[in-house]
Amino acid sequence: MYTNYLKTAWRSLIRGKIYSIINVLGLSTGLAVAIILSLWIKDEVTFDGFHNDADRIYRAWVKEHYQGDIFFNTVTPFQLGVQLSENLPEVESMTRYVTLNTSIKKDDIIEAEQLFLVEPMFLEMFDFPLVQGSVSHVLDDLRKMVLTEQSAEKYFGSEDPIGKTLFIELENEWVGFQIAGIAQTPPTNTGFQFDFLIPFENTENLYSPQTRQSWTNVAVETFIKIRNGSDLTDFNQKVASFMDQQVKDIYAAGEYQVGFQPLTEIHLDNSFPVGILPVSDGRYPTILAGIALLILVLAGINFTTLSVGRSLNRAREVGIRKTAGASRTQLMIQFWSEAILTTAIAMIFGMLLSWLLLPAFNQLAGSNLILSINANSVTVIILSIIIIGLASGIYPALLLARMNPINSLRGSILSESMPKHQLLRALIGFQFTLSMCLVCCTLVMQKQLHFMQNKNLGYSHDQIVTIPITKAGSRLSEVITEGNNIAQLLEDNLSSDPNIGDISISCHIFGTSGWTNVGYSDPTTQKFQSFNVNQIDHSFIPLYGINLKQGRNLMDNNPADQKSVIINEAYSEAFKINVNETLQAPFESFRVIAVSDDFNYQSLHQQVAPLVLTTDLIAIIRTGSDVSFNDPNPKLSIKVRGSKITDGLATIERAWKEVTEIPYTFTFVDDIIARQYQAEKKLSQILSLATMFAIFIASLGLFGIVTLLVNQKAKEIGIRKLLGANTLNIIYHFNRKFILLILLAGILSIPIAWYFMSNWLADFEYHTSLHWSIFFISLCLIVLIAVSTISLQSFRAAIGNPINSIRSE
Template sequence: MFGNYFKIAFRNLRRNKIYSLINIAGLGLGLACAMLIILYVKDEVSFDRFHKNGNNIYRIVSKVDEEGHRRQNSNTGYLQGPRFAQHVSGIRDFVRIESSTVNIKTGADVSTQDALRVDHSFFSMFSFPLLGGNAQTCLREPHTVVLSEDAARKQFGTTDAVGKVLMIKEDSTFAPFRVTAVTKRCPQNSSIQFEMLLPFSASDEAMSTNENWYSYFLNTFVTLEPGQDPLRVGEQMQRFYLADAREAFNILVERYGDHGASMGTYFLQPFADMHTNTALPATNGLSHASNPVYSYILSAIALFVLLIACINFVNLTVARSVKRAKEIGIRKVVGSDRRQLVLQFLGESFLLCFIAFSLALLIVQLILPSFNTLANKALSLSYLLDARLIGGYILLFLFTGFLAGSYPALVLSGYRPVETLYHRFNIAGKNYLQQSLVVLQFALASFLIIATFIIYAQFNYLTRTDLGYDDRNMVAVNKYDIQHPEAAAFRAELLKNPGIRSVAVKDGGYSFTGARLANDSAISFNYVTIDEAFFPTFRIPVVQGRNFSAAYPSDAAHSVLVNEAFVKQAGWKQPLGQIVNFFYNNNEIYRVVGVVKDYHYASLTQKIGPQLFTMKESNPYGTFYIKIKPGTEAATLQYIQRTFRQFFPLSPYSYVFKDEANRQSYAAEAKWKQILLLSAVLTIFISCIGLFGLSVLATERRTKEIGIRKVLGASVNSVVAILSKDFLKLVAIALVLAVPLAWMAAGKWLENYPYRITPGWQLFAIAGVLVIAVALATISFQTLRAALANPAKSLRTE
């Protein structure tokens, strides 16, 4: 019996090749999309869970309430780890992780390598397997280094590097560091990524100074004893901190002023919570911080696409039921009962699902490399070889097959033989369920398309908005901790080249500090050290007062410039001549001589904050910004490199174009823009397959009506209009449902951006017209075919 069912199923597939292909392709695409997203979400939730003792690993974090606002801090300093481990019961061990960059000398070449400085118990806490060396002792001695297998190959051409020596810059000279271990490559789903580990060290003075409770520059992790309650341990930590740090806090308040400061509260963050925690993310030496919103969005897309694919299967199967009506009648006449027919149609459904699953696996294998590039992942099909995931796919297969086949099986098996043999039946009545399903799938597709339009517009806004400065033909070259006279000499030498228009110097990175104003109020700001050429080079206008100038020798000692955001926060009506007091540096007094226009010194995902600019001679520079003439790039870059080598032979040389670096800051947004665009295209494509199926059903049901209308003189256009009206009505209902939901969701999402678009009616109108046009194009194929058919052929069988 079952063999007969399979023969009939294959015959039907072969006889209706186009519809079978569409059915299988639609379901296969939906399943492939779901599989890819399940792989992504599985990777997200698996982050940092491979450590053997991971459930007992926590990060020390803190929170402080200031002026009604809660600020959380994931960074700690020298003291938190050792003090808490020594004085709080339940803490077994601690590890501090500090981000660092080191210079390595190989022969005459000098290169830069990111490194982590960690405590010697690093490998006791974290499960990073070694290829060579002793995990217990490899980080105990100074002047030792642990390399990853990739770093070992890069430096020595082999992973057998234990005992070899690297020349690493320490202070101002290169010193030998012995390789004591080589590790396997860090798993992709690890927040701790490293190529090089160095022993963490702190002076006795730093460890004994209680004021270092308030120095935050690294991550500290602790391992709790099994069975310990992290909330109870956190309460003990807080009690000890309040007792141990109270005197240091009072000294700092007396020295710098109160300004609403509080001691704050320490608590423990689960290690596996960091990856998707936006308030306390994996930063400052940790990697791959993620936003859980992306997982939610992708999961919703997977659900949408899979649901739409199943709806299509139902619609297409019922649409083809007219062709099988006589078969059903004959089967019933010769003795088939309804149960056998249900089994047959469910069997065909599961057969199609099996083929679709096989196709989905092939699609996933083919597009996985591209998906990895878009999602910045390293996923593989081997991730599917997980017992729970395989069980999930089996359940998905059964659920999809039953959902897609149950309704057609119940409807088709319920036909009465007399009606089916004489075509005296109405397929599914008015098709309310099918029409509802089409409305649902087009509402989902329209929602996703409108959301994609808005997200696309926002990302374009982020990448194309004027940053407030000119970054074209600008080359950035880093040379950290360079003093002002040496920087001036290098700058003068660069300007001798006719291909270089200007050179500006700035400190390396971004630093934040605070100061007092004349009314004794406090202000925090981005603290920037520049030279007098910085604003002219970047074409940042000075809107009040003047720029720094060599004509005013006292500028370096007594003058500062501020941005408009600083003036606004300070509440100044007349900023020129205002006093800024760096009270913690022996009350250094500076006077504001100019105000510069606000510019986006960071990504547009961050609001422009107060900035203060100084030329203070004791502050080192770190980056040269070199404006070059267009068309001279190759020769000028060679000149810059030669000059750099001449001035700084022991420093690594690298450069980046500033406009390219700015674009890279939105790389994640650009990839998500592509993912959402592809999802929207896929969703509308699969939805159109369902609409095509419904148009097939309607035209086959109304074949004789169309023939009679044509015999009575109806034109092709009028027939097409009659057949299209009902479908367009469904699409219009879907749009009415989708537009307000998409508008609310987009508004909520845009609140995350300080600089954002305001979605206008044009976006919704364009999306609506697109959906209707695609739907009309889909319907037109079948309606035109029906309208152009010979009416005699339609009426012949009556």
């Protein structure tokens, strides 16, 4: 019986070829978009979920309450993990790690790399399988190391690296590490993107004993695995009591809190401070899931509208079937069979299309998604076909099944023309409402990206190259001294080169996060205050074109400027300090020689914070009571002049290699600034593609409805032409039935798009405006597409021979 339903459904699809093609094309496009977005969403929400016992692994965090202020960190004191694992039986295991930017040498090749310093438990707690080596032995010696397959190939090619030695720069010395293991390269859906692992014990030479034993200095990320059956609420209470005892000489009860974040929630939870592991915006998977669902709905609406539209053509078929004894249930099963068969065919083409589009999407999203077929995916595919088929076919099936057989045989089932059918009008309007919402959102995101890329940040950043100076294990003061020497040598070598402009050295570069922040207790008010600080030289201000509202720039080789600082306008307003005044206590030994205009030295998500520019970062750090920073090692900034950028870069590289063995790696400041908005750029690009597909699907459905309408009104068109109607009259006749509907849909979409985009823009401290032109352009675009779609098909009908359409009358 069911075979007969499928055969009949297949014959029905063949008879209405053009409508079947439209349905399959629309559904397959919608399914392809939904499949790709679903793969990306799954990859995001299952980040680090592949580890065994991932549900029992937590990252520790620390929250300190100090004089009314709260300091929240996901990096913790060295001793936290050890104390918890030794004193609380609920902790099954613990591991700590920290990253280190340094240089690696093999033969005469020196490369800048990032190392993970991990405890042996790291490879037991997290599932990063070893291709060679034993988990229990690869890190059991201070001078052993693990490479990933990718890094092993980079340094050794096809050679077996086990037992060979790489040299790592630690404390200004090249230290040999024997390769004891090779790990699989970490997948893209983990935050632990390492290339090299070395034993955690090496931190003993990198951090002072005071730092390693302190409860107030944070440096490492700590992960614990809770025993099966442990009650997390009870465990947190025990931790709170335990920590109160440990820090009672420093903090009052409850002022030093330790909590735990589930491993699987780290990636998408940006409410926590950014630690070593990267995080993403947890809203984006929800946004893209909504877009995928909307596009599927648009494709399903196409099927519904075309099926309803064809009801008149199939009325006699239904009447004959009912007269022959077919029940309502049998008719509904028949029409559902057609819907499910159409969906199954569309699913095949949709999977093929998604397979073809996936490489381009991976490149766009920076992912490594793979479309694989397994038992679970087959189940999902079958369920999706049934659900989409039933959902999109339910109304047409009910409508056709309840027809009166007498009226059906007379062909009088519908008394109104199709565009006046209320449900049909509502569905078409809904499609274009959603389409215009997506167009508006895309234009707003593009406008915000353009705003961020072109906003005057208060400094020049064109053709400026930055080069990091790293010397692992060295004191910050030593690295700064080394950086100053390199800068002076480069300036001497490059001063006569016409392709090279100013050269400057600073501890932080524009567009990066984690600038040195110095906190202190105001002696007068006892209130905790903080400001950002950057060490610069005399060339920094002119190189970046920063405008000084008052005062003068730092002078070269001027001992008096050792204690001189430049502050920004935000600092001046916050602390009521001006030129020729000293900084507030306890920094009164520093004198302000200039106030600069505010400039956006960090992301436009953030308001410009108070900033001090100094030639002696170390002195300010030592004066403050609470200091946090991310990579304060010095960076060179070099201006490349003219259009011959490649020649300028080659000149800088030659000079660099003459003056230092530190690996030469450069980045354009422009690229660093642009990288801050990479997530927004990816979302905008994905939304743009989704919008194109949505418009295509909506236009496809409109094209099908107009085609159906033209066929149903063929005789009317012929009579109109015989009575003198020209081509434009007929095109206008069809357009006016839809344009008012689409205009109404566009107007309804405006408050929806406004609401969502207002919330999105609120995340930026500096953002573009929601100008009326965005919505006007979106409306014009949608109307233009609709008019073009309708006019194309109605034009073909209008130029036809009217005799052919009324021959039988």
